[in-house]
Amino acid sequence: MSLKFDPDDSLVNSSWATVLLSERDVAGQVPINFVTTSAISVRAACFGDNKFERSAAGNCLSNLLAVGFRRFNVDVYWSPALRRWLLCPVSIPHNVDVMTASPDATPISSADVSEATVIAVPDESSDGLLYELGPYKCSDELDLSDLLDVFHSYFEHTNTDLVIYLRYLSLNLHVTADPTSPSEPASAVTDGELPAASDRVSYLMEDRLGSYIYGPPQLHEDRRNLNDSWYLVDDAYKPISQYFTIEQGSDGVQSTPNGWPNPKYVQLAAEKRLLVEYGSVDPQLGGYNLSDENRVIFPSGYLTSTIPVTAADDGSLDSGCLYHPNETDTPSVNASWAVSSPIPLPKKLSDDQSLQYISDLLVNLTACGITPTINDTLFGETADIDQESYRNLTLSSSWSWAAGQPNDPSVSSDAENLRCATMDVSRKGHWRTANCSETRRAACRVQDQPFRWTLSAKALTYADAYQNACPDPETAFSVPRTGLENTYLYRTLLSQHMDLIDPSSSDPLQREVWMDFNSLDVDTCWVTGGPEATCPYSSDPDQLQRRTVLVAAVAGIVICVVAALTLFVKCNANRRNSRRGRRVIQGWEYEGVPS
Template identity: 50%
Template structure:
């Protein structure tokens, strides 16, 4: 199973890692159903060229995870003949096994055309409206014999392959030498199946099992029946009885066998919901979900429960040590006899982890319909953004790649700002993510809702002892995105009303960042937006204020900025909320000449040691504790996520 998770490297620079960490940490207490993440269809991003080959698929999935896609839409096809879940829509027939193979032109991925860091920067900057792009198009790709065959079919060539033709059309697939079979519109190996993806996820979780890189992953599982190789262009036959997957081959069984350590399951959610006193309310405050986001009920004994609440990421990852949620997507009629009941302890029902939002965009990529921001409506129930995911992103087309990327980037930003997770279900400009991950990275990075492009400044430089550019402001002129500013400057500060997600006021006076915490009106608190939708509400509130109310100085009315409760005063590049005296939750280098964030540790170390010992005694063998170790990557030394 070695090297299943083997992405192209490097894919993210130091600045983007700081941005990603900032957003994860600032939303760490928001219930997971209200946190947006970019979503991608593997069928489009990895198999849009009709080629289902092991090495390309492995690289593609690893790349997508690495560049920030947290929700994967997975289409799986059941082959009753092989008793196998495959990614290929057509089942490789059994009679090709052992057949003489003809080795011809190797199946090759398109030659890499990854956009450089500068090109990505230009695209995103222009989409934000602060610079002109100088992006050049990707380099031409080489075309394999299979790709050429696909083009001939699209031009009206033959589209079916008999079993005999399958046996005689085997081609070597590169270093892995896995045979690839031409099955009508598709070219598939018999070894690429759901276990391939499971192995990638296991290694991904192991590789990123630390307090800096750990994220929750969501899988939307769509079930299909594989078409017959004799009629690959025809709908798959309906399955019943022994043709359906047996108990051992149910998706939940396969996932649970290798990933049970990481899965947050439906029964766990129900247990947590039924007694909040013993679950979400029994942990450290930093691990509690924000209660204003869900309904709570109290019984006569003082016990709280919730009919609709979800835990926050801190609770799922740091308390429960879980990182994976599985949910059913679409199910084809041919396989609707699948035994969903047996999988109910592992996989959430349909529509439980996803609420599709139909969108319509204007020519400038702003949302004409679908945006969840509702002026004047500030209660969570009225906004109803739980598990909001776009049903798809209309990818702009045109001869100019730069212009298309700019428009796509703008649309993704607008979706995220509206509280909607953008879903990419198209193959970007004919390229899959194993051959041109840069295109997909551009979409993922465009889903950033917090920092403006190029911010926070100096995040990868050596730190100083001054307060220059160590405190965050919202800049109205940057569409409500954030910038780093000198903490001693005076501005109004953003104050949250109660703990309401969407209600804001400003301090009556301009103050320095250090004084802002004591200047908010009664029943309000100096705060920072925790999601893209919260950010949108504050941004629109500022737009409604007179310019002279929010400009930082009387002689510069073009600037419209307010303080946010977010700073890196303790350690540069480590952005925290809670005021100027809050310490970075990650340890500092022993090198006194440099103060950089390099050892992610846990703030409450004593509590965690006690917790770890308690879990050890109770569980006798905690799998994740056994793997806990220090690692060093790109100068960042860290420890594993606590179990």
């Protein structure tokens, strides 16, 4: 039986679904290579205890998907003997002595078996066996196909506009060690032992997930003629052209040598959900021609630009941040596919301190335009056992709303009037809701550039700000669309408008600015475009009970993700301990971002 997307049960809270949805939508036109995500090592998160049990692996992957991780670094191992790509580093025994023991039986003494004998016990989670291979315990049924089945099931279960998010796979290719010497390096694979056409990674990817994959041929074709691809769709689905180079031929056809599509185009127009690249490839696979696999898999490093970063013990960045106050031209801010280099945890920290450190580090990396990667088994427990720690940290990769925001009208009566968004400099540049009839100065984007901002001269209501706050033809009322854009606006306010902006002031007029983001049409649906903008998820608002329908739809579909985020904030607010005695740390401050 194939594995399915089957995460652990969680509670429902629609307010955090609103956070995820609004952040996804506001970044919807930014090319995908500039949108930060959250990344995880599957080897560390699911198999850090060296147990490769099939059912546990399926549950672990399901939990990681459910709590919101977007990028997955996956280690797969080619077994020449079995002709399969395994997730275990050691080949399952083939043509060797196997002694099967009952889980309740007396342990088998090493004196009773030969050096070439492998001990196995029934895998209680499946119909197969669990082999003891040196330091590893490996199911005889767990392989790459199982991982792909979980992803396929996940895509089937999340197929509405409200909950579609892109996912990324980075595949590291290895060779399995021999089961009789599991701790020894793997042998080189001969030409005859290489995968056949139907065993190649690309074949498996295309066979199981092909309809969901945005691959190299489609990127090449889209880049070659923008008129018939990215620019053929409605304006709301087009990419922001300031992020890449555009060339125009004598025939009027526009093309790009380096551009990438935006999430709205990939997810909603092209109806794709996944991008795949190669990571590292072991030298033992030297004869494995990766160029034969470019239909669905991008070459090594195509979706990853590793940024060397160093961090202090408090999680602030000493180096590597992509925010530079004097560099606001998009080509100068080289944030394309930026992913952090691994950063080891400081030694001699308690679990509480480690969680605080990782959370702060992820916050700062995201604010600096870098996708943070978790390469550790958190507190020695995998995500099928303790998904709580993993889901807490995915929230730290969120960059927009402050804790407890936006206010939920179904919870607070005051929230009904708080339908417009401000940047609050007293909250380190995070957002909060405010009454649209109040007056604030407004954030104005300069020359449509992602990283150039200024502030309106006057304080106006939100509606007036949309019409009149940015009268200069080179400026426009706008909203940050990524964590790095948000940092540039926040730092611009602090460095250039200190006469108007005071983070320590108790007066909102002095510490908040309007952004072009509101929920005036549907109170849980945040949109840009001024006070007349409509929610794209209600086709006929007058006929629907808009608030009830939208909240119910969001809450019902993203149960696991939302519950993780809700618990995260609640635990921070109350300083409660988790079930394992660890506090859940939020870390929503831009500490360590250079000014």
